[in-house]
Amino acid sequence: MRVLHKGGGENDIDVMPDLRENTIPHQSNFGFSKLLLALLLILFLLKEILLSFYIRFCLSFKKFQLLEDKNYKRFIKEMIHTNLKCVRINSTMEGKVWSYCPENWKSFSSSCYFFSTDAKSWKESQENCSRMAAHLVVINSKEEQDFLTQNLDKNAAYFVGLSDPEGQGHWQWVDQTPYKQSATFWLPGEPTHSEEPCVIVNHLRASLQWGWNDALCKNRDRSVCEMMKIYL
Structure with a gap:
C-alpha cells in the first residue's frame, strides 16, 4: 500500500489502499471464465466428433448386416x-x-x-x-x-x-x-x-x-x- 504524508507533521501519516490489489480478483475471475469457455468448447467438439463416429459406425454395421442377409x-x-x-x-x-x-x-x-x-x-x-x-x-x-x-x-x-x-x-x-x-x-x-x-x-x-x-x-x-x- 502507499503511505501519504500530510502537511501537519512528520509523524502524521495516512494509509491508502493500493487500488491494484482490488483488481486481482477480477482478473482471476475473467481468466477462469475464459478457461471454462474453452473447456466447454472442447467438450462440444468432442461430442460432435464422437457422435459423427457413432453414426458412421452404425451405418457401416447396418450395411454389413444387409450384405450378409x-x-x-x-x-x-x-x-x-x-x-x-x-x-x-x-x-x-x-x-x-x-x-x-x-x-x-x-x-x-x-x-x-x-x-x-x-x-x-x-x-x-x-x-x-x-x-x-x-x-x-x-x-x-x-x-x-x-x-x-x-x-x-x-x-x-x-x-x-x-x-x-x-x-x-x-x-x-x-x-x-x-x-x-x-x-x-x-x-x-x-x-x-x-x-x-x-x-x-x-x-x-x-x-x-x-x-x-x-x-x-x-x-x-x-x-x-x-x-x-x-x-x-
Whole structure:
C-alpha cells in the first residue's frame, strides 16, 4: 500500500489502499471464465466428433448386416435396381428395426410397389416384375386397393396379378393367394367376357370410381409390381 504524508507533521501519516490489489480478483475471475469457455468448447467438439463416429459406425454395421442377409443377397442377385431406401419402423418383430424398398418404389404395409409408366401385355408385365424379384400386384384389402388407386394415373389402365387362364371364371392370383369374392373390387357389371381373362385396374369416368375390369391379356397397358419388404 502507499503511505501519504500530510502537511501537519512528520509523524502524521495516512494509509491508502493500493487500488491494484482490488483488481486481482477480477482478473482471476475473467481468466477462469475464459478457461471454462474453452473447456466447454472442447467438450462440444468432442461430442460432435464422437457422435459423427457413432453414426458412421452404425451405418457401416447396418450395411454389413444387409450384405450378409440372405434375402438381400437374393434381392441384389435378381434385382436390376440395387439402390435401396430404408425406413426406421416401429415393429414388434424381434430384432427388426429397418425396412427396405428399392429406390423409386413406394412402400405400403409389408410390401413395396412399382408403378410402371410404359405399356406391355399382361405376360410381358409379369415377366418384367419377375426380373425385379417381384410379381404383378396381389390385392388383399380395401386399404391396399385405396393405396394403389391414390398412386395411379386416371387416364391409364394397370394390369394386376389376377387372371382366369381357362376362361371359366376361376380367377387366380399369381402368388397362389386364394381368390375371395368378398375381397374383390370389380367395377359395376364386371367381369363380363370369358374371352378377357386378365384383369386391369382403371378409373371409370362415368361413375368417377376406380375398380377392376377384365381385359384381353394381349392389350398393352401399364402395370403394378409388388414385392415383400426386406427387414433388418
